[in-house]
Amino acid sequence: MQDGHATTTSPGSTSPGELLRLLRDGQARTRAELATETGLARSTVRSRLDALMDAGLVSDWGNDATTGGRPASRFVFNASARVALAAEVGATHATVAVTDLTGEPLASETLTLDIADGPDAVLGLLTETWRRMRSEHAITAPVAGAGIGLPGPVEHSTGKPTHPPIMPGWNGYDVPARVHTEFPVSVLVDNEVNLMALGEHARCFPTEQNMIFVKVATGIGSGLISNGQLHRGDVGAAGDLGHILAPSAGEVPCRCGNSGCLEAVASGPAVAAKLRTAGIEAQTSTDVVSLVHGGNLTAGQQVRQAGRDIGEVLAAVVSLFNPSLIVVGGQLAQAGEMLLAGVRESIYRRSLPLATEHLRIVPSQAGANAGVLGAAAMVVRHALSPMVLDRELV
Amino acid sequence: MQDGHATTTSPGSTSPGELLRLLRDGQARTRAELATETGLARSTVRSRLDALMDAGLVSDWGNDATTGGRPASRFVFNASARVALAAEVGATHATVAVTDLTGEPLASETLTLDIADGPDAVLGLLTETWRRMRSEHAITAPVAGAGIGLPGPVEHSTGKPTHPPIMPGWNGYDVPARVHTEFPVSVLVDNEVNLMALGEHARCFPTEQNMIFVKVATGIGSGLISNGQLHRGDVGAAGDLGHILAPSAGEVPCRCGNSGCLEAVASGPAVAAKLRTAGIEAQTSTDVVSLVHGGNLTAGQQVRQAGRDIGEVLAAVVSLFNPSLIVVGGQLAQAGEMLLAGVRESIYRRSLPLATEHLRIVPSQAGANAGVLGAAAMVVRHALSPMVLDRELV
Numbered sequence: 093m094q095d096g097h098a099t100t101t102s103p104g105s106t107s108p109g110e111l112l113r114l115l116r117d118g119q120a121r122t123r124a125e126l127a128t129e130t131g132l133a134r135s136t137v138r139s140r141l142d143a144l145m146d147a148g149l150v151s152d153w154g155n156d157a158t159t160g161g162r163p164a165s166r167f168v169f170n171a172s173a174r175v176a177l178a179a180e181v182g183a184t185h186a187t188v189a190v191t192d193l194t195g196e197p198l199a200s201e202t203l204t205l206d207i208a209d210g211p212d213a214v215l216g217l218l219t220e221t222w223r224r225m226r227s228e229h230a231i232t233a234p235v236a237g238a239g240i241g242l243p244g245p246v247e248h249s250t251g252k253p254t255h256p257p258i259m260p261g262w263n264g265y266d267v268p269a270r271v272h273t274e275f276p277v278s279v280l281v282d283n284e285v286n287l288m289a290l291g292e293h294a295r296c297f298p299t300e301q302n303m304i305f306v307k308v309a310t311g312i313g314s315g316l317i318s319n320g321q322l323h324r325g326d327v328g329a330a331g332d333l334g335h336i337l338a339p340s341a342g343e344v345p346c347r348c349g350n351s352g353c354l355e356a357v358a359s360g361p362a363v364a365a366k367l368r369t370a371g372i373e374a375q376t377s378t379d380v381v382s383l384v385h386g387g388n389l390t391a392g393q394q395v396r397q398a399g400r401d402i403g404e405v406l407a408a409v410v411s412l413f414n415p416s417l418i419v420v421g422g423q424l425a426q427a428g429e430m431l432l433a434g435v436r437e438s439i440y441r442r443s444l445p446l447a448t449e450h451l452r453i454v455p456s457q458a459g460a461n462a463g464v465l466g467a468a469a470m471v472v473r474h475a476l477s478p479m480v481l482d483r484e485l486v
Numbered sequence: 487m488q489d490g491h492a493t494t495t496s497p498g499s500t501s502p503g504e505l506l507r508l509l510r511d512g513q514a515r516t517r518a519e520l521a522t523e524t525g526l527a528r529s530t531v532r533s534r535l536d537a538l539m540d541a542g543l544v545s546d547w548g549n550d551a552t553t554g555g556r557p558a559s560r561f562v563f564n565a566s567a568r569v570a571l572a573a574e575v576g577a578t579h580a581t582v583a584v585t586d587l588t589g590e591p592l593a594s595e596t597l598t599l600d601i602a603d604g605p606d607a608v609l610g611l612l613t614e615t616w617r618r619m620r621s622e623h624a625i626t627a628p629v630a631g632a633g634i635g636l637p638g639p640v641e642h643s644t645g646k647p648t649h650p651p652i653m654p655g656w657n658g659y660d661v662p663a664r665v666h667t668e669f670p671v672s673v674l675v676d677n678e679v680n681l682m683a684l685g686e687h688a689r690c691f692p693t694e695q696n697m698i699f700v701k702v703a704t705g706i707g708s709g710l711i712s713n714g715q716l717h718r719g720d721v722g723a724a725g726d727l728g729h730i731l732a733p734s735a736g737e738v739p740c741r742c743g744n745s746g747c748l749e750a751v752a753s754g755p756a757v758a759a760k761l762r763t764a765g766i767e768a769q770t771s772t773d774v775v776s777l778v779h780g781g782n783l784t785a786g787q788q789v790r791q792a793g794r795d796i797g798e799v800l801a802a803v804v805s806l807f808n809p810s811l812i813v814v815g816g817q818l819a820q821a822g823e824m825l826l827a828g829v830r831e832s833i834y835r836r837s838l839p840l841a842t843e844h845l846r847i848v849p850s851q852a853g854a855n856a857g858v859l860g861a862a863a864m865v866v867r868h869a870l871s872p873m874v875l876d877r878e879l880v
Contacts, residue, residue, distance in 0.1 A: 101809070107525065131534075133527030169536045212764065255840060302720050316806070318712035325808020326696050329841045337804040339835060340733055348838060408730040408802050413721020442731060444742065446639055446649060448860055 108140040108485050109478025112149055112169065116476065120166040121151040141167055144486045147477075148173040148234075150388065157486060169193075174236035176471035177222045177275065180284055180463030181214060181242050183207045183258055190231055191468040193476065195294060199229040200464070207243065210261035219274035236475035237277045239467035241284035248328045251281035257347070258479060264483045278288070278480070280470050285462045286330060288456075289315025290322055291466030292419050296457040302415045305462070306333065307422035308402065308431065309377050312355050316413065325356070336405050354405050357394075358398040360424045366394050377423035384427040386392075395427045399434020406435060407442030414447050421456030428455075502534040502879045503872025506543055506563065510870070512549040512561040535561055537879045542567040542628075543870075546688055563587075568630035570865035571616045571669065574678055574857030575608060577601045577652055577704070581855065582615045584625055585862040587870065589688060593623040594858070601637065604655035605664060609634075613668035630869035631671045633861035634661060635678035637873050642722045645675035651741070672874070674864050676718075678857045679725060681710025682850075685860030686813050690851040696809045699856070700727065701816035702796065703771050703824065706749050710807065721801030728753070730799050748799050752792040754818045760788050771817035778821040789821045793828020800829060801836030808841050822849075 115121065121129075127137045144150040151170045155163035171193040179188045184207070189200040203221060205214055218240070225231070244256025253259060268279035282290075289305035297303060305315045312334040316323040323330055334355035335348050346353035356362055360377025362423065367374045367383070370390050374380050383391035399455040406418065420436075425431055436453050458465055474480055508523065509515065515523075521531045538544040545564045549557035565587040573582045578601070583594040597615060599608055612634070619625070638650025645662040647653060662673035676684075683699035691697060699709045706728040710717040717724055728749035729742050740747035750756055761768045761777070764784050768774050777785035782844025800812065812829075819825055830847050852859055868874055 104817055131530050132525060133530070133812045136525050136527070232522065302717070302724075314806075316712075318717045319715050321713050323696070323717075323807070326810035326844060327808060327840060329838070330696075330808035331840065332808075332841065333807045335797070335838055337733055338803050339733065347820075350836070404731070405802070410798070410807065411730050412708075412724065412727045412803055413717070414721060414724035414726075416720035442728065442744070444723070444729055446721060447719075447726065450720060 097457070107478050108143045109476070109481035111137070111140050112144055112476060112481060113478065115150060115167065115169040118169060122164040122166050122170040124164060126167075129475050143463045147485060149481075171196075171331055172233060174475070175226075175231055175233045176468045176475070177238040177277075178464050178467035178471060179218050179222075179238075179240050179288060180467060181205075181207065181218070181240065182284070183243055186218065187216075187464040188218060188225070189230070189464045189468060190222060190225050191465075191472075192233075193236065193472055195414050195465060195468045195472055197465075197468070198231055199225045200461075201225070207258065207262075210317045211265040211267065215267065215270045219271060223271060223274070235275055235277050237471040238271055238275055238279045239287070239471040240271070240279070240281045241287035241463045241467050242267075242281060245327075245329055246281050246283050248280075248282050250305050251279060253281075255470050278471075278474060280467075280474055282467075282470065283313075283328065284316075285313040285332075286322055286324060286328075287418075287464075287466030287470065288421060288458075288462040288471050289317060289331075289466065291458050291462040291464070292421075292456065293317050293322075293466075294469035297417060297419070297469055300417050302413065303417040303419065304331075304406075304409065304413065304415045305421065305456075306402070306406070308358070308398070308420065308424040309360055309422035312359055312402065312422075313448045314409075318413075333402075333405055333409070338401050338409070339404050340401050354401060358401040363391075363394050363398050363424070377426075378426060384430060392427075392430050395424070395430045396434040398424070399431040399436075400430075401434075402436045403435040403438025404442065407439050410443045410447050410451065416450055417451065418451065418453045419456055420453065420458040421459070421462060425455060488703075500725075500791075501872050501876045503538045503870070503875035505531070505534050506538055506870060507872065509544060509561065509563040512563060513711045516558040516560050516563040518558060520561070541879060565590075566627060569620075569625055569627045569867070570630050570862045570869070570871050571632040571671075572858050572861035572865060573612050573616075573632075573634050574681060574861055575599075575601065575612070575634065576678070577637055579860040580608075580612065582612060582619070583622070583768065583858045583862060584616060584619050585866075585867055586627075587630065589859060589862045589866055591855075591859075591862070592625055593619045594855075595619070597648060598846045601652065602654050602655075605659040605661065609661065609664045613665060617668070629669055629671050629708070631865040632665055632669055632673045633681070633865040634665070634673070634675045635681040635861050636661075637678050639721075639723055640677050642674075642676050642718055645673060648677075648721065664842070672865070673869060674861075674868055675867065676861075676864065677707075677709075677725075679707040679825060680709040680716055680718060680722075681858075681860030681864065682815060682852075683711060683725075683813075683857040683860065684863050685852050685856040685858070686815075686850065687711050687860075688863035689859050691811060691813070695812050696807065697811040697813065698725075698800075698803065698807065698809045699813045699815065699850075700796070700800070702752070702792075702814065702818040703754055703816035706753055706796065706816075708803075712807075727796075727799055727803070731803070732795050733798050734795050748795060752795040757785075757788050757792050761785060771820075774818060775820045778824060786821075786824050789818070789824045790828040792818070793825040795828075796825075797829040797832025798836065801833050804833055804841050804845065810844055812845070812847045813850055814847065815856060819849060847853045 153166040155169040189197045253262040271279045314331040335353045338354040341352040341357045344356040346356040364374035547560040547562040583591045647656040665673045708725040729747045732748040735746040738750040740750040758768035
């Protein structure tokens with residue numbers, strides 16, 4: 093009894109890209125082994141391996157003398173053949189990295205910036221940093237592609253931000269075209285929360301099929317993995333938890349123009365506002381986290397209540413999506429167990445037993461690097477997908 | 487700029503199953519064309535076609551004399567080579583069908599039953615009906631598999647119901663094993679709402695990548711299509727809208743033991759209960775629909791309010807899932823535009839503009855047949871998937 097919906101590749105082609113996919117497991121294989129595994133003619137295996145070796149993606153691993161006859165060459169995936177350029181851009185900073193084809197960073201740093209300086213300045217800073225990092229770390233491998241996470245909705249198919257609320261000057265801006273002026277490679281752009289979900293999935297929880305990453309900071313958003321793939325939704329707007337009606341929010345006005353949104357009661361600034369009402373000075377998520385870590389009881393109580401409010405909305409998400417794992421990250425999550433305890437409390441109270449039987453609710457594992465690791469994973473998956481690679485190797 | 491996550495098949499094998507997938511587009515091809523399209527050696531194409539023809543899944547379509555040389559045989563998918571047995575079981579009836587390998591019914595009928603008679607009696611009735619239908623319609627093609635939809639949660643990987651609330655005697659029952667005593671074929675079992683979603687998707691909206699099917703009847707449930715695939719969730723419990731907190735439900739108790747659930751205010755029986763409070767006799771969804779069609783104003787108003795309540799929960803779903811299409815079906819949806827108008831009203835009020843820009847909200851197209859068509863589509867996809875077919879053709 094197995095699911096018949098798992099295979100979606102185009103039919104009938106064991107292309108060079110498909111051959112590489114086989115080799116990406118890290119095992120070395122002879123031509124004969126590859127012919128047997130694929131059913132391809134020997135001559136076809138030979139020509140496809142030649143194309144992959146010309147591109148540097150496969151190396152000759154030496155001879156296999158075990159079969160007794162003439163030693164046969166064995167071939168292996170070369171993960172250092174190219175690099176991915178990756179960046180996660182926030183409102184006030186960016187994490188920038190250059191990784192190999194397993195997504196492992198070869199170099200990484202964090203920059204200070206202001207997203208309101210606009211796309212030309214910010215993207216110029218990214219490309220300049222990638223260029224400098226490659227030079228400083230003597231990285232000479234060709235660039236497979238660039239991946240950028242942005243703090244707002246992005247139309248993934250075009251790489252253009254769509255009405256991002258905190259990014260003046262970015263609406264509809266052609267991000268790939270700007271990066272192309274410096275790096276003529278594939279440029280993939282996505283919402284940073286989607287990439288944080290992808291980073292957690294690819295690097296920390298690769299076997300989970302249905303999981304949700306929740307970011308609690310200035311805003312509240314999430315990224316969904318469905319059947320092992322990122323679920324972006326129709327226009328890349330999936331995962332928007334922040335503007336779902338929170339049962340406890342009543343008529344609290346939200347910056348989106350509606351009222352009663354989760355973000356209006358449970359984001360970092362919303363918790364800070366509640367603390368100010370109680371005479372405690374706080375403005376940001378970081379302020380709140382400092383108060384909690386300093387033992388401030390009211391701050392701890394308010395963070396726990398924010399967790400409960402988030403959990404009320406996540407209970408609906410659990411009923412709808414039935415994930416096996418919820419990963420909670422973002423600045424306010426650095427308050428630790430206080431937030432998670434509130435989240436768990438509401439989810440277990442409001443969900444049917446079946447949906448929570450195997451559910452795990454854990455803090456972020458990739459932490460501040462989740463987004464940039466997700467950006468690299470996105471680039472590697474794209475660049476090495478048969479669809480893209482086969483076009484390149486023609 | 488394209489998504490690199492679309493291909494998930496196992497690498498490197500252009501197997502008989504992959505070859506058949508190519509032919510399922512209905513186009514006839516020569517061996518030479520298949521060799522060119524796949525990169526397979528001619529001898530490999532020949533042996534794989536032989537295996538598919540031995541199984542009856544491919545037919546010789548006649549000669550292609552257009553190339554001027556010796557006429558070459560052309561080969562085509564034979565959709566009548568096998569049949570799928572399909573059934574959707576409800577609390578009081580079942581729709582049973584035998585279909586070809588495109589999912590098209592060759593025979594279909596509706597039975598009266600009582601799910602509380604238990605699995606042995608109900609499944610015995612299904613197998614007896616399939617057997618009789620094949621005989622009466624002189625259907626001699628071998629059976630590719632059986633697909634059954636049940637009105638409760640099902641562990642899809644084992645085919646066992648898990649704590650179904652309205653199915654006494656079914657919890658943990660091995661449905662496939664019971665069907666195997668009559669038909670020794672693959673037996674796939676799923677929740678009926680998942681299969682209704684699959685039926686609407688496969689037959690009416692095959693190009694939609696992200697859609698939701700909502701069933702409003704005695705209960706309220708949904709089936710989700712993510713990236714073109716059914717999203718079942720971790721234990722097959724995804725899509726459970728009925729027990730999400732409805733903002734307008736207050737403290738209304740629900741049969742699940744919690745209070746404030748959507749089902750407690752917007753299901754067919756919940757609307758009927760409200761009508762009785764207003765002195766109007768009604769018990770079921772069908773009673774309510776009859777009153778609406780008869781022009782009863784109060785019934786119309788209450789159905790519209792149920793639509794609004796459902797829409798409040800669906801607004802959260804739209805924010806989370808960002809579907810391009812919501813299909814509304816089930817008995818109460820037969821009240822027509824009254825229900826849909828309420829749904830649309832709440833969704834547009836509570837959602838961010840980006841998520842509703844391209845959203846369509848439409849009534850069910852497959853109607854009462856959605857579930858059984860989905861059961862057939864599930865069987866066909868499974869039976870013809872390379873993973874399954876290649877094992878069979880060895």
